[in-house]
Amino acid sequence: MxxxxxxxxxxxxxxxxxxxxxxxxxxxxxxxxxxxxxxxxxxxxxxxxxxxxxxxxxxxxxxxxxxxxxxxxxxxxxxxxxxxxxxxxxxxRPRYNVVLRDDKSYPFIFISDHKHPRISFHRGSKKKKGQYFGPYPSAWSVRESLRSMQKIFPIRQCEDSYYRARSRPCLQYQMKRCNAPCVEGYVTDEEYSEQVELAALFLKGKNSQVIGTLVKKMEVASDSLNFEAAAKYRDQINALRRIQERQFVAGTQLELDVFGMSFKNGIACVFGIFIRDNQILGSKPFFPKVPKGSTAEEILASFILQFYLSGNKVIPKQIVLPLKFDDMETTQQVLSVEAGRKVTFFEGAREEKKKYLQIANNNAENALETQQNQQKSIFARFTELEKILDFETPIKRMECFDISHISGQQTVASCVVFDRNGPLKSEYRLFNIDGITPGDDYAAMAQALRRRYKKPNKDAKIPDVLLIDGGKGQLSQAESHFSEWPEDLKPMIVGVAKGTSRKPGLETLIVAYSHETLAVESDSVGLHLIQHIRDESHRFAIGGHRNRRQKVKTRSPLQEIPGIGAKKRQTLLKYTGGLHGLKKASKDEIAKVPGISEDLADIIYDYLHS
Known part of the structure; x- marks a missing residue:
């Protein structure tokens, strides 16, 4: 039918x-x-x-x-x-519903529950034992906070596997950013725990209490003529006071989220300010997908539910809203049930809350204006590119591929997606490339295309324009892959070849099959769009390659030995004092580890010393 x-x-x-x-x-x-x-x-x-x-x-x-x-x-x-x-x-993600595009969980700062706790970035479920601080509005804000704290509190931020394998202090100790708890004799457990407690108080916003504690310790050290320790405390105090001067303190609000809103010309911006432990952790604008004919009340109601019920968000005790909406009381009850405690909405708030609401509304208006200007710019770029490519219908979707590796190792292919609003990050994809000759970019491109576009399908998301970062060699892989596809389903394939100097603005566009080259002026906004998507695919591929390379670095050599499972690895490391101790151990010493036979000890020893 x-x-x-x-x-x-x-x-x-x-x-x-x-x-x-x-x-x-x-x-x-x-x-x-x-x-x-x-x-x-x-x-x-x-x-x-x-x-x-x-x-x-x-x-x-x-x-x-x-x-x-x-x-x-x-x-x-x-x-x-x-x-x-x-x-x-x-x-x-229905067409006629308001849909929140950003439904990721927010990151936290995590202090682990170890003998020598680690302070680190954390995103996701809170399964590990320890203290969680946040949520922060972005990964950048967490990492910036961790960098600042590393200069004040010498607590380790290294991975547990790295910490256990140390036999001497690393560079962080030399830079006075870690007390080297991994090696005996550099810091006592009491001194290290003291710094962890001070860091936790700092993250709770109790800066004055931390400074007061450090002042007392500095005076005690000075009276005891321990001037080296007194100088350390003095430096910590000065660093904390500099941060305190820059930090906006959120009055008396212990736990509060404030949302401002602006809605014009069919585009909505909801701007959130997030306050925890008397300090603003950060702020962020959101641009939900809005169907035509939606009201501001509908948008806000949908946003609040989707924001707090998606992505493992922390629901605060108090939420300030810019306007009332239907089912407000029921929404409040739903969030209270989800949070396990009472959640209260404030609308038209007074005094302190009113001040934050005004700030949020002003920021929402500014962010919306910036977004509208950006959309006009992107629309102009698409229009110009349609002329360059002689495209008869509007280009609705573009995808671009790039390959990243070092000497052919840990090869990764990226696919980024743009629509007429710009990058569509939820549809970006990474492909770990295996089973090819190391360094063969052509084979890597062919594998990525096969995995991305498996077979002709009218319901599949096939781009109008497919960009391949590279010359005719990479382009031929795309031509070969789509050669047997029906004409009405094939994307227009364009290779983006860098000029001899590899400078931006000197790229050559190569149209698939005909291999016609399109010379485009360096100041063309259509070329700027291609440069944008090409650079984005390059960035995404490099990021994926680095992550894959890091996983290989942190992978234990024991995982490569046949017959050694997770439990035996743990037992070996426990009884020999880590990987460093295991490498020093003789075959007889390895064979004494529970569950390790003499034959297996021979295999382990030979592997580690080969």
Whole structure:
């Protein structure tokens, strides 16, 4: 049955058998894609409202005209309906729902629960024992805080495997950024624990208490004529005071999120300010995907639920909002249940909260204006590129591939995606390339293309333009891969070859199959778009390669030995004092480790000394 032959949705028959219980409904279009997800306290009453004769909302009219099928999921309470709706929106990303593009979990600073605790960056579930501080609005803000703390509190930030394998202090000790707890005789357990406690107090915003403690210790050291220790405390105090001068202290607010909002010309920006332990951890603008005809209230309501119910977010006790919306009380109850404690919304807040709300609203307006200007610039770049490539229809999607490796090792291919709004980072992909001759970029490109575009499919996300970073050799791999595809499904393939000097602006564009070269002026905004996507694919490939290379570096040599599983590795390292001690051990000493036979000890010794 073709799309034109599909029957219209028989809403009367559907409503006749619909329950009045709470639940979630999904609406489908002709392609059997979910185009809208909604929740209801009373399913029959809510769904009926879509099919009234007089519907004012243009958005609702357009939505109803596209419905071919519906289904519902009945739940036991309105709270369950909220949670299920959020899960469905995250899963289907429907066209007519407000969808939060950034649903990642936020990073934390983590102090581990070890004899010599490690301070580190953490993202994800809190399974490890220790103290978590945050959440911070970005990975950059966490790493910046860790860099600052490393200069003040000499606590280790190295990986546990690196820490256990040390036999002498590393460079961080020489730079006075670590007390070298990995080696005996450099710092006592009490001194190290003291620095960890001070770091934890600092992260809780209790700077004055930390400074007071250090002042007392400096005076005691000075009175005892221990001037070297007194000088260390003095330097810590000075560094802390410099940070305190730069740091904006958030008054009396222990745990508070503030959201400002701006909504103009169909684009919305929600700006969040995040306060924990009396200090602002940071701020961030969000630009949710907004269907036509949406109201500011609908956008804010959807944003709040999706923001806090996705990505392992921490729900604060207090949330300041710029305006009221429907189901505000129920949303508050849902978040309270999710957080396991009472969560309170404030709207039109006074005094301190009002000041933060005003700051958030102003920042939302500024961020929205910047975003609109950027979109105008991107639109102009796409229009110019369409002229350069003689593209008859608007380019909606572009993808670009690049290869990264060092001497052929840990080869990674990147694929980045751009649409008419710019980078579409949720659809970026990395491919670890294996099974090829090291350094063969052509084979690496061919493998990446095979894995990305497996077979012709009308429903697959095939780009309008496919950019290949490289000359005719890399381009030929793409030509070969798509040679048997139907013409109507093939992307336009363009190679981006660097000039002899490899300087930006001197790139040559090579059109696939004809190998026609397009000379483009260096100041062309269309060329700037190609440079942008090419540079982004290059950055993403290098990042993927570095991560893969780092994994190889941190991989234990014991993992390569047949017959040595995780438990035996742990036992070997425990009884021999780490990898360094294991390398020093004789065959007889290795054979004395529980669970290690003499034959296996021979294998381990020979492998480590080969």
């Amino acid at each position: 073709t799309d034109e032959q599909l029957p219209l949705f028989d809403h009367k028959n559907f409503l006749k058998h619909l329950t009045s219980k709470p639940g979630v409904y999904r609406m489908y279009d002709r392609k059997n894609e979910v185009i809208y997800v909604g929740k209801a306290k009373n399913l029959k009453k809510r769904v009926t409202s879509y099919f009234r004769k007089s519907v004012d909302s243009v958005k609702t009219q357009t939505l109803v005209n596209n419905i071919v099928a519906m289904d519902v999921t009945v739940v036991s309470s309105e709270t369950e309906a909220f949670l299920l709706e959020n899960n469905y929106i995250k899963k289907y």
